[in-house]
Amino acid sequence: MTSAIRVRDLSYTYPDGTVALENISFEIEKGESVALVGPNGAGKSTLLLHLNGILHSSGSRGAIEVLGEAVDPKKVHEMPKKIGIVFQNPDDMLFMPMLADDVAFGPINLGVERDEVERRIKDSLEMVGLAGYETRVPHHLSGGEKKRAALATVLSMEPLILALDEPTANLDPKSRSELIEILKRLKDEGKTLLIITHDINAIPELADRVIVLNNTVIADGTTREIFSDTEMLVAAGLEVPVIMQLFEVLQAFGYPCDVLPLSIESAVRNLTRTIENGDGHIHLHIHKHTHREIGYARSKYQHHADVNHSEETT
Known part of the structure; x- marks a missing residue:
């Protein structure tokens, strides 16, 4: 069976000589929900940007496949149909005067017919609990609503894989709980999820597997296996739930x-x-x-x- 994501011996060095990734290898199967954890500066976001070809240059070595096809920087525009990335700061993804325009932006640029775009706007907003928000000004939304709105802009492109960078960061308890429930629902529906997070207490609800990264893969196992290895977690600067x-x-x-x-x-x-x-x-x-x-x-x-x-x- 074709893996959702396959990374082999990926290394990346920034132009200033900083080594961000060193010989990273792992696979994620279709339908898996995987948490990617590690201290600040561990290379998690750098890895994420390689998965859709945004950060793929002379500084990179190794191979990345998404849904069985090698990631090609020349075909970055095609990647959102395969893997959708939700960035940590929702303001980076909300730039139109109305929320419906933001949610429609991706499908329109993928060449989706207008009637289908309208359906996707409706379905995506319903999925994140923002039905009826079509005409709302994105930057007038609360922090939690912005996070869910940003997720809707990616869901509207109907990617087979969803990658999220710190989805629960800077949220109050109610907004955090709402977003976790949405992600749990997507997980239960069989969506392949890769979740970068420092929110250790959310991981058991969202992921069946955890990859610990600190410029290279430190550990890779089930959620229980990883959280049972206290010495490794301490060494990696991570907590136990x-x-x-x-x-x-x-x-x-x-x-x-x-x-x-x-x-x-x-x-x-x-x-x-x-x-x-x-x-x-x-x-x-x-x-x-x-x-x-x-x-x-x-x-x-x-x-x-x-x-x-x-x-x-x-």
């Missing part, structure tokens, strides 16, 4: 949990099962190893906090 940290603390107090839950949903199922098996109660206690285990968890996650604080202040 808060729900996993909580249940590790509960384990120190005797909570019976062989496999740490990755998400709120799995945590609720775990707690419900434990309560039902425990006559309606959860039994916690302090045993001889509790303080040692709490101390270990505290030092481990304090290391996370120290690494992240150090990155933010440099």
Whole structure:
């Protein structure tokens, strides 16, 4: 079966000599939802721009295939039908006087007939919860609405693959939750997703697989495999989902949990099962190893906090 994305030995050096990517190799199958994570400056956005041919020059080495065809910089205009990219800043994608014009821009430039364009405007806005916003001025929208509007401008081109750069960045909790639900729906519908994100707590809901990048591929595995490798995450300057940290603390107090839950949903199922098996109660206690285990968890996650604080202040 043809892969959605295949990258082989991709390297890229910026004109100033900065090495952004070094021998990157991975494949993403059709229908997969993959999170791409790594510290700032790891090359995530650089990689994204290679996938549609925007950043493909003498500084690049290696091979990239999208849906079985090599990415050709001379055919960049054809790529939006295969892979749609939603950039981190929605203002970079919203430039028309009315939202309907922004959503129509891509299909029109792909040569889509006007009646079909109108259908795509309607369907795309409905998909992101902005039905009836056709005549709204994009720059008057809220931050969350802009993020969803930018997504609609890409969905209207009906790409088979969707790549998103920090989709939940700078969103309030309500807007973040709304966008996550939209992405979950696209995932459930079989859309191939590649999500660049620092939002570690959203990953278990959105991705079945995680690639850790720091100029080269550090790790590639299921969401559980990646988040279970705490030492690797610390070394890469990444966090563990808060729900996993909580249940590790509960384990120190005797909570019976062989496999740490990755998400709120799995945590609720775990707690419900434990309560039902425990006559309606959860039994916690302090045993001889509790303080040692709490101390270990505290030092481990304090290391996370120290690494992240150090990155933010440099």
